[in-house]
Amino acid sequence: MxxxxxxxxxxxxxxxxxxxxxxxxxxxxxxxxxxxxxxxxxxxxxxxxxxxxxxxxxxxxxxxxxxxxxxxxxxxxxxxxxxxxxxxxxxxxxIGFVTQFLHCLPRRSALDVVCEPLVAQGVEREAARARASELLGLLNVPERLWGVPPATFSGGEKQRVNLARGLIARxxxxxxxxxxxxxxxxxxxxxxxxxxxxxxxxxxxxxxxxxxxxxxxxxxxxxxxxxxxxxxxxxxxxxx
Ligand SMILES: Nc1ncnc2c1ncn2[C@@H]1O[C@H](COP(=O)(O)OP(=O)(O)O)[C@@H](O)[C@H]1O
Ligand SMILES: [Mg+2]
Structure with a gap:
């Protein structure tokens, strides 16, 4: 191999x-x-x-x-x-990269931050959002945070968003x-x-x-x- x-x-x-x-x-x-x-x-x-x-x-x-x-x-x-x-x-x-700290555009919801790699690959936003919700749920990010920009999240919450974004696009x-x-x-x-x-x-x-x-x-x-x-x-x- x-x-x-x-x-x-x-x-x-x-x-x-x-x-x-x-x-x-x-x-x-x-x-x-x-x-x-x-x-x-x-x-x-x-x-x-x-x-x-x-x-x-x-x-x-x-x-x-x-x-x-x-x-x-x-x-x-x-x-x-x-x-x-x-x-x-x-x-x-x-090539995907889950960096040590989350870097993302301000004013975008956690859901859209996680979607980014899939949308960039041409997946429709609604389908990408569905997959993003699944991953955020799996990683224990409370649903009330999904529509909120991650800038104000705790370290652990940011890290979950970062991981979901890295894992979403395979x-x-x-x-x-x-x-x-x-x-x-x-x-x-x-x-x-x-x-x-x-x-x-x-x-x-x-x-x-x-x-x-x-x-x-x-x-x-x-x-x-x-x-x-x-x-x-x-x-x-x-x-x-
Ligand atoms: N952008 C940078 N400018 C100057 N020095 C750097 C930079 N990035 C890393 N280094 C230096 O390179 C060394 C290795 O850093 P790093 O790769 O972060 O190590 P590790 O992840 O193993 O802790 C450190 O001494 C660090 O100061
Ligand atoms: Mg290091």
Missing amino acids: QPILEIDGLSKHFQLHEQNKLIPSCANVHLQVYTGQLTALIGPTGAGKSSVLKCVYRTYLPSGGRMVYRDAEGHRTDLAQASEHRMLELRQRD PRLLLLDEPTASLDPTTTERVIGLINSIKAEGVAMLAIFHHPDLVQRLADRVVELTPPVAVSDILETCAS
Whole structure:
């Protein structure tokens, strides 16, 4: 079986021009993600886990390495080199991202925020709303909130909206950044159920979990990241 995503030697650093410094956020990352499987990224805070997901979604432009994505037709795209246009196309049809925090347009109801990915794929709004209601119900978002913009929601409520939006469109590759970090045990169990069911439908996932217990229950592969060494540290080590 060929991986849907193969990351080879990925690195990302940020240049702080004022201080003439390079801040590494992930370095020399290798991993594979397969259809119907979940690859978990583990490692301490600051190891670069979120940065890897942001590079795959191209929120960050990688500094080096390759991230080869295979689409449904078997075409390969190196996400590190892909055009903005290709990335928009992939985000619309192929790659979903449940970010750690909900980012959405203000003044749109929770229901419409959750619908967005389906509507973008051409599904009729009423059908999309029906599916969104089902997911919000499943994730225990009280019905009185469905018509309200999520800006005023609690952390846990926002996270449920974020998850519902990420799960609604069945992307081929789903990126999950600590999707259950502020959920209660009952809702966490429902999310585990949802993740298992989309896995069975063939969705590939690259995920970060807050609890090692979730990694054990959900991961088919585990990749451990270690914090990258700062360039200035390397220079000091060489000098000493
Ligand atoms: N936009 C950014 N600008 C500067 N440094 C960043 C940025 N994003 C991440 N970093 C740095 O990269 C390192 C890894 O961050 P992150 O990927 O969030 O790690 P993790 O998710 O494993 O906790 C951190 O030291 C962080 O400060
Ligand atoms: Mg993180």
